[in-house]
Amino acid sequence: xxxxxxxxxxxKKHIVSMRxxxxxxxxVRSTAVRLFVRESELYxxxxxxxxxxxxxxxxxxxxGSDLLPLFLEFREELNIHLGLKKHQLFKIFNGKSTNPDxxxxxxxxxxxxxxxxxxxxxxxxxxxALDDRQDDTNGWLRQYLSKKYCLVGEFNCAD
Numbered sequence: 001x002x003x004x005x006x007x008x009x010x011x012k013k014h015i016v017s018m019r020x021x022x023x024x025x026x027x028v029r030s031t032a033v034r035l036f037v038r039e040s041e042l043y044x045x046x047x048x049x050x051x052x053x054x055x056x057x058x059x060x061x062x063x064g065s066d067l068l069p070l071f072l073e074f075r076e077e078l079n080i081h082l083g084l085k086k087h088q089l090f091k092i093f094n095g096k097s098t099n100p101d102x103x104x105x106x107x108x109x110x111x112x113x114x115x116x117x118x119x120x121x122x123x124x125x126x127x128x129a130l131d132d133r134q135d136d137t138n139g140w141l142r143q144y145l146s147k148k149y150c151l152v153g154e155f156n157c158a159d
Contacts, residue, residue: 057092064093064102065149071112072142079113086110104149111141 020028032042056062056070071078071089078084084092086109093104111119120137123129123144132147134140145151 060096063096064098064104065151066102067093068104068145068149068151072138072145075112075138084113086113089113102149108145108148111145 028039028042032039035042051058054070054074056067086106089109089112090104090106093109111122114122116137119141123133123137123140126144128148129140129144132140132143134143
């Protein structure tokens with residue numbers, strides 16, 4: 001851990017290798033050309049932008065339901081690109097001395113991993129969710145979780 005902190009303070013750049021499919025590489029290349037920047041600058045921009053959007057994961061004080069807005073925002077992308085499993089998400093939400101008031105139930109974690117149609121079917125089976133039924137499944141899920149976990153910030157805490 002001390003070694004990692006020293007590397008962060010050093011601000012030395014490191015070479016990182018990653019695999020991209022041809023379509024992604026072409027998209028990066030053509031976007032960089034259009035922006036009149038080097039591909040490497042675009043990669044750095046993309047990484048910095050993503051890390052700033054995922055900032056709650058960098059802060060150990062965010063646990064349990066504090067992380068729900070983040071995972072609701074990136075639900076599909078995280079499922080498609082990272083292939084997270086329910087036990088991994090459970091550890092992310094509840095694994096670090098989570099306050100009991102912020103504990104996220106496994107049934108709600110499963111909702112984050114389900115495809116769109118399955119989320120809708122599951123919400124139809126939850127009595128507490130039926131009051132806020134919406135045509136927009138993502139909005140319905142957001143409303144259900146917001147009420148259940150009294151989310152504040154982007155979502156309003158429902159009384």
